Amino acid sequence: MLSETERRELEEAVKHYPDKRGAAIDALLTIQRRRGWISDDLLLDIAQFLEITAEDLDSVATFYNLIFRKPVGRHVAFMCDSISCWIKGCERVQEQIKNLYDVELGQTTSDGRLTLLPIACLGQCERAPAIMIDQDVHGDITPDTIEQIVEKYK
Amino acid sequence: MERPLTQHIHPDGTTRTLREYVKDGGYRCLQKLAAGLAPKDVQRLVTEAGLRGRGGGGFPTGTKWSFVPMGPDAPKPKYIVANGDEMEPGTFKDRVLMEGDSHGLIEGMILAGYALDAEVGYIFLRGEYHLSAQRLNQAIAEAYAEGYLGKTIPGTGFRFDLHLHSSAGRYICGEETALINALEGKRAVPRAKPPFPQTVGLWGQPTVVQNVETFYNLPHIVNHGAAWYHSLSHTQDGGTKIYGVSGRVIHPGWWELPLGTTAREILEEHAGGMANGVRFRGVLPGGISTAFLVEKHLDLPLDFSSLPPQVGRLGTGTMIVLDDHTCPVGFVLNLERFFARESCGWCTPCREGLPWVARILTSFEEGHASKDDLALLDMHTKWLAPGHTFCGLAPGAMAPLQSALQYFREDFEQHISRGRCPWSKKPAQLKVLV
CATH class of the missing domain: 3.40.30.10 (Glutaredoxin)
Known part of the structure; x- marks a missing residue:
């Protein structure tokens, strides 16, 4: 579940783009900064926030090497x-x-x-x-x- | 010698404040706009100045702008994008500018926006440039607070908004249409051209994507004029260029010099010549998508017009030196592994061809390559030539390979005849060097 603070951060990110989807990479990076990596559950929550499918968002998340879909060290x-x-x-x-x-x-x-x-x-x-x-x-x-x-x- | 882009950058690596920037003439050209310099006047100045894109392609900026629809019927909004996805290996010039003088980029983007009647800008920054991101965010906030951004520029009726987009990796984002997809929150695969971004770009709107260094030139052209801008250069292309050198030279670094400076002057006078005990063999003049230049080319002017196409091209102007204690095959293998890893996978020749090239080069380094493998490498330089792939990544990857096969062919052949890499048994020498 995204926290209230995280939701507010995503709302901020979306303001820079004419549609929510534009903020997909910002959103993934924003949540990753707090959580360390993007779990399946987080992916679903972010996709829901951006109003796109989780599959669509995962195709983006797995393309970029600075977005981690597996746990990383401290x-x-x-x-x-x-x-x-x-x-x-x-x-x-x-x-x-x-x-x-x-x-x-x-x-x-x-x-x-x-x-x-x-x-x-x-x-x-x-x-x-x-x-x-x-x-x-x-x-x-x-x-x-x-x-x-x-x-x-x- | 004038260095308009970098003369005020602090040598200690700290950034320039807004106050310093303004004191030295920053944002002054906005007053010229208010005093009646029309968008078409800015376009004309940039065309007359002979400014060419500094990202590697060298496309004339004025020509690029001329394709953007103008006038009351033009689609709205239009977008200005600064390509700060500096991931070309060996290239670090845009970082120097963005870290050292963040407001210069903002002012350049406002000018481009004004000239093209585009009211929104994005800085597309590679995710690893954290210091640049921090300083640009600070500068953007300052520019909003002062009213350079987000408010109508007095006397013009024009207002410009600017956002920073921090990316998340992948070299292909530097390709302008892949960059547009990335900005839209999608996978960064290139788009088919035409339509070109100037008419159908970001979210389907007219968009101009330019390298960071290109934008830094614009305020100086508007302030000082086209004739002055030409006087900075040694050749027909206007302005200065930030050149850089890495590899085994005495002083690796960057220097803002007249466009058309020779590689010999840069390597010998500015980089201090080769490090002790090593000799020059070749140089990639501007990132790894350019062909090797060798001794006989060192006195050619390095600009976007003087290098004969069969010899090579300037690229980003940040050069990487190959020395005689480094294996040219190992050098090229490192490049091709990079390209294979960074291929976006969209088109088959690139996705399949580049790993194949890397595997063949590995077999040379491991000592089990044959003459057939040499022929296969030659063939790949044709199979992955321009026109055979969806974008320029794979053809770019072939430029250093093809020229290495031409200039260092004996080294490839020695790997075959000796059954090993002739450099691999020299650990003692390498230890002394580094």
């Missing part, structure tokens, strides 16, 4: 694996994350702390390689510095 780390970061050794940083936290791309650590996902170029190419954890971007990362960075996210 923190989500987005590892840039595009070319500028690849040249500067992102694969070795990723290997180090795997050694330290026993997690591969697409997985969550067993303690539910961190989900590791690949991401298209983060636009931080002048300080490659880069990683974004939650909303924070960290550039010029190395296998030696990555632990210190990840440890800030408990």
Whole structure:
């Protein structure tokens, strides 16, 4: 069930578009910010709010990689694996994350702390390689510095 | 050398306040509109200035605008959309602008809206640009509070409303018709063209979608005129360009320079040349959908008119350098994996062809490719050429592959003859480098 606060936020989002459906992505992101991910129940509630079918909304939710239809950890780390970061050794940083936290791309650590996902170029190419954890971007990362960075996210 | 777009951006990464922006001449062109500069005058100025779209396509902005229906019978509302879905690998110029000088985008969009009599704008921002989102939201709120947005601009009868749309990922959103679907809350698959968005776009209404950097140019053109704008450039295309460099150079970064600056000047003077111990082999001049340029091309002016089509195109102007300690096949494999992952899946040649290309390139890196595989790669560059797919994603993916097959063919052949990647046994050297 959507809370009153969440409903009010959705009402706000809808104001930016000529029809409710236009706010589909805003609505999914808004609820995900509070709930962490979009469960089937939430999907149904949001679809009802937007006056579209759940199937229609799910086709949108599953298309966009920043909308999670499965649970994620308390923190989500987005590892840039595009070319500028690849040249500067992102694969070795990723290997180090795997050694330290026993997690591969697409997985969550067993303690539910961190989900590791690949991401298209983060636009931080002048300080490659880069990683974004939650909303924070960290550039010029190395296998030696990555632990210190990840440890800030408990 | 003038740098109208970036001269006031704070070097420490903090944003410019509205007060600073106005003090340095920001929103001044709105007074020109009030003083009688008509929409058609703005259109004429932009056409005469020779402004070309900065998102990679380089389409002349004045021509793009000329297709928008005008006059009392034109459909209403019309929309202005800023494409801030900056996901082209190696490209970070729009982030620099949006983070450093958010009001410049708003002013540019108001001007475009005025010129085209379009009263609503959207900034389509990639979801990962959280700092840009925060600063743009702040700037939009300030512009509303000051009456630049949401109120009739005195003396014009024109008012403009602006919304920020934060997206949720997927590279294909940068394609303008896919972006329109995304803004409507749908899957971001491209639409058939024609009809073009200028006549049938967002919610079926006339819509102009332009790159963020393009909008930043508009206030300066209106304030200083077409002749001044041409004087900024080295070539027939007007204005400056934000160029960038990433890869193993001494100073990766971005610089606003005259359009038509050569790759050699950018790489050697601004990026400081190659990092210690590595040598230049090639460069993608503007994102990964452009063809490699090699040593013999470095003195060509980098703009939208000077590069011969058989050589390549400028793209976004943010270049990625291939050095001699990086395997060109591995480099291209990284690009093709990206394209395969980001294909929207709508048309079969792209959905099936790109993963196939990535698999073949993997077989080169793993050392079990044959001469037939090389021929298959050559064939894909034709099967996925323009005209064979629904949009430009797959043809864009073929540009670096085709040029790599041309300039670095010996490296592909060595992977076959040696049965392994010649670079993969050099971990010690790589460790020293990074």
